[in-house]
Amino acid sequence: MAIEHCMPRKAWHLPFLAEPDEVPALRRSMRTHLTRWGLPDLIDAALICVSELVTNVIVHVGAGTPATMAVSMNGSYLRIEIHDPDRRALPTLLGATTTSESGRGLAMVTAVSDRWGVMPTDAGKTTWCEIASALCGDDTHLDGPQVHRADALLTLYGGSASRTGSSPQLGRALAEEAAIALIADLLHWFRAHGQDPDTALDRAQVHFEAESGTVG
Incomplete structure (x- = not known):
């Protein structure tokens, strides 16, 4: 019988300033973590989500805004969260359409993720998305x-x-x-x-x- 071994996928947080120059570093961090987590098939979609969610903060909240990227597993789903301190952009995010100038980034997120949303917090708001994996649970591994x-x-x-x-x-x-x-x-x-x-x-x-x- 094969040994049943599990891969720990500990949630991680990365503070950053919402600047265009920060996006490549955030993408590299995401690629590194997903590779270590044994989830290479999710990298392309996750990188698109990171780029679009961070760009959304830069455009609608302001360049230089202190923000945080949080990545975790929600069951078998990869969950990406971007925290920023401004709640005022919430109605624009929820009402954006694929034809509006302000909604194109979230249209990309919709296309590559399985679900996304925005929720207010005491410190501002969190924009999140989740991408389904082939895992049976958050502590298992992909077969190959x-x-x-x-x-x-x-x-x-x-x-x-x-x-x-x-x-x-x-x-x-x-x-x-x-x-x-x-x-x-x-x-x-x-x-x-x-x-x-x-x-x-x-x-x-x-x-x-x-x-x-x-x-x-």
Whole structure:
């Protein structure tokens, strides 16, 4: 039986000033986190949402406005929130149409996300959107041939991790230790065959980034 291991996807917040020059950095942060979370298929849609939601703050609230981007999982949905201190733009956001000058960004968000909205807060407002993933829950992983091969190998290394009756937290910890042990043994194998373990790691990283779509 394959080891059931989960990927923690801890919510994160990134304060920023609503300036055009900040958008590329926010997009890079989003790409990095989604890659680490094992959600590369959501990157393109998420980057569009980040660009449009932040641009909305720049245009309708004002350049230089202090804001925050918050990213989390809502069940199997990726949730992106942009917090800003101005509640006055709320009616314009809700009433915007695809033909109005002020609503085109949110029309893009509508096109690439599954749902979005605006809600007032004590500190201003939050504009949010959610993008569906193929996950069964916020603590599972996407299936793929690489994952299935790894599961098969980890079964050999983490016998106790696959026993029934273990808590999810314990099962995850045992699976992670089994994965580390497997990597360490493979590095020993490379060294025993006259190869540089660091070079092997570098090559593996290149393969990983290429398959995850993170190169370039």
